Amino acid sequence: MKKLFFIGLLLLKVISVFGQAIRIIRVEDSLTREPVIAATIRTPTKLNVTRLVIGAVTDVNGIARIDNLPDDIKTLAVSAVGYETGQFPVTPGADTLVFRLKAAEETIDEVTVTATRTNSRIEDLPIKVEVLGQEDMNEESAVVPGNISSILGDISIIHIQRTSAVNGNQAIRMQGLDPKYTQILRDGLPLYEGFSGNLGVLQIPPLDLKQVEIVKGSVSTLYGGGAIGGMINIVSKSPTSDKPTFTALLNHSNLKETNLNAYYSQRYGKTGLTLFSGYTHQQAVDVTGDGFTDSPGIKQFNFHPRFFWNPSDYTKLDIGYAFTTEHREGGYLSALEGTLPNAYKNVTDLQRHTIDFNASQNTSENNLLTVKGAVSTFHRQNTDYQKLSDGRQSSIYLETNDLVRFGKHQLIVGANLTVEAFRKNPDSTRLVDYTYQTLGGFVQDDWQVGKKVAVQAGLRLDHHNTFGNFLLPRLSVKLKPSEPWTVRLSVGTGYKTPNLFVNQTPGALNVSLIFPRLLPIDVANVKAERSVGANVDIAYTKSFESGLSVQVDQAFYYTYVNSPVVSAFASTSSNLGAYTQLINAPYNLFSVGTDTYVRLEYKAYELYFGYNHTLARRDGPTDNTYLPLAPQDKFSTTVAWENDHFRFGIETSYVGTQYLYNNQKVANYWFFAGAAEYHYNDHWRLVLNAENMFNIKQANYETVVSGPVTQPTFRPVWAPLEGRIVNVALKYTL
Incomplete structure (x- = not known):
C-alpha cells in the first residue's frame, strides 16, 4: 500500500x-x-x-x-x-x-448469498445465513457423492429425519420443527412442494453444486408460505473460465451402492455451458437380518445441463433443464427377489422434468430487473401393501422483481405466481385432483443506517385460491458494536397451507401416511397454519497475524405455530385399517432453543464444534407432550488436517433427549465418521470414507418391524438403520 x-x-x-x-x-x-x-x-x-x-x-x-x-x-x-x-x-x-x-471472481474469502435476492455478501446481511461453500461441495462430492444429506446433517441446527423404514426417504428438521416447515429451493426456485417434494429431495448429488445457503428462522416474506423453521437454497455452479473444466467420479460402498458422476463447464466468450450427468445403482440390503431391507434398492439417473448467455455487462440469461428418473424398492427381501411375491414390498417409479430460467438486466447503474421461473412435471407410481398410487403434478413458478439502489438503501419490489396442479391416474387411492394457485407481492428494503447499524424490513401479501389471504411482515436488524462483533435480530411471520403430501411426520402413533390410506382434504373445515418467529444471533469473527482464524456464533430462536395441520385417524376404514385425514390440531406448537457454532482454522488444521439445544412441544389445554422425533440435544464436531497431498478428517455427533409419541423417550446415541483423502497434481483424488464407524443401529435398541411379512408394522425411525457404511471414491478433474 x-x-x-x-x-x-x-x-x-x-x-x-x-x-x-x-x-x-x-x-x-x-x-x-x-x-x-x-x-x-x-x-x-x-x-x-x-x-x-x-x-x-x-x-x-x-x-x-x-x-x-x-x-x-x-x-x-x-x-x-x-x-x-x-x-x-x-x-x-x-x-x-x-x-x-466489481469484486473479482477469484476473491477467496468473499461469499455472495443469492437466496436473499439482493446478491449481498454474507457479512453484510441483516439476517443470519450459513453457507456451505465450494470447498465443502468439492469435499462432499467425493466423500458422499450420491446426495447432500450427509453434509447438511453435519450442521447442529439441522436434523436429518428418515421418514420410511424401507424406502430410505429422508427429510430435514430445523429448529426442532417438523420437516414441512423447512422450505427447499434450487437456484432460488421453490421446486419441491406438494406431491413432487416428498421423495428424493436430498438425493441431489453435490458434484455440480456451488454452495448451499441455510437461512435460519422464519423467512416466508421472501418466498411465501413454508419457510417457518428455515430455508435451504441449493445453488448450482456456473462456468467461470474459458478453459474447459471436467470432473469424473466413481464411488462404491459396502451397501452395494455405486455412483458414477461427471461434470463439465466452460465459457465461450459471451456464452457458457455447464453439464452434469450422474447414475446411481444400489442393491437392496438387509443389514439386521430380519428379512426386511434397511437400505433400499435404487436405480437413479440425473441429467442437468445449463446454458448461459451474457450479451453485455448489463444483461444476463441462463436456462437450465433437469431430468431425474428413479426406480426405488424396499420391503421384504424375498418379495423383491421374487421368491415370496405376496410378502410386503414398497416400489416407487418416478420421473421429474424441470425447465428453469433466470434473466436480469441492469437498466441503469443502480437498477437491476430480474425475471425468473420454472416449469416442472413430476410423475410417480408407488406400490405399498399391494396397493397402487399413481399421480402427476405440474408446477409453475414465475417471478419478477426490481432491485433499486439509492443512497444507503437497496429496495426490492416484486411479484410471483405459484401453481401446483395434481392429477390422479387410476389407482387404489381415494385422492382427488386439485389445483392450488398462489399470487404474491413483496417489498423489501435493506437500509444501511450507519457504519454500525443496518435494517432489513419486508412485507408480503399472498392470495391462495383455496385458503385465502396472508399478510407477512418481517424486520431484521444488524448491529456492529465493534469490528470483530456482529449482532443480528429478526422477527418474522409465516404460514403453511394444508397439503396431503408434506406431512412427513405422523400426528399420532400408528397413524399411517401411505397414499392408499389418505382421505382428501376437507377444505371447508381445515384452515392454514400461521406462525411467528424470532431469532437473535451474536457472532465474533477475527483473524490473527499468527494465522489463526476464529469464528464464534451464538444464536437464540423462538417459533410459535397456531392450529398446526396434523394427520389423525378417520372414522372410515379400509382393509388396511383406519383411513388418515388432515385436521387442525386442538393445540398449538412452540419451539425455543439455542445454537452454538465455533470454527477455528490454523495453518493446516480446522476445527468445527456445534451444539444445538431445542425444546419443541405442543401447547394445548390437555396436550403438552414433546414433538416426536425432535432431538433436544445435538453435538456436532469436525477435526481436519490437510497438506499438499493428504487430508484427514474425523466427525462426531451426539443425538440425545429424543422422544416419540406420548413422551416416550428413546436412547441417546453417538455417531462417528472418518475420511482419508490422497490428492495428486490437482487432478486425482482418492477418498476412503467411513460413516457410523461404531455400527449404531436402531435395531440394537428395539425391534423395528413386527407382524406378518404380508402386512408388517414399522416402528417410527429415530436412529440409523443401515449401520456402518464404508465407501471408496476416485475423482479426476481436468
Missing part, C-alpha cells in the same frame, strides 16, 4: 503542470458501497509522446483527488487488489465522480 501511495503522489507531482480541472473521485464496492482503499486511478494510456499517465490512489475513505485533469480526458481506469479493473467515463463539468468496482 505504501508503494502505491508513493507512486500516486509522484504521478500527481509529475502532471501538476497540465490542465485546469480538479476532480474528487470516490471508489466504492459495487455490491456493498463500501470504500475501496488503495485503488489506483489513472488515464488508460499515455496522452502523447510528451504527456505522461495521470493518476492517483484512494485513501482510507476511498477518496482520491486529481488536480489539473485535462478536459480532453474521456475515461479513467481504476484497479484494486481483489477487484476487476474497470474503465469509467469522466462526466464533463462534474467536480465529484463515483466509480464502483
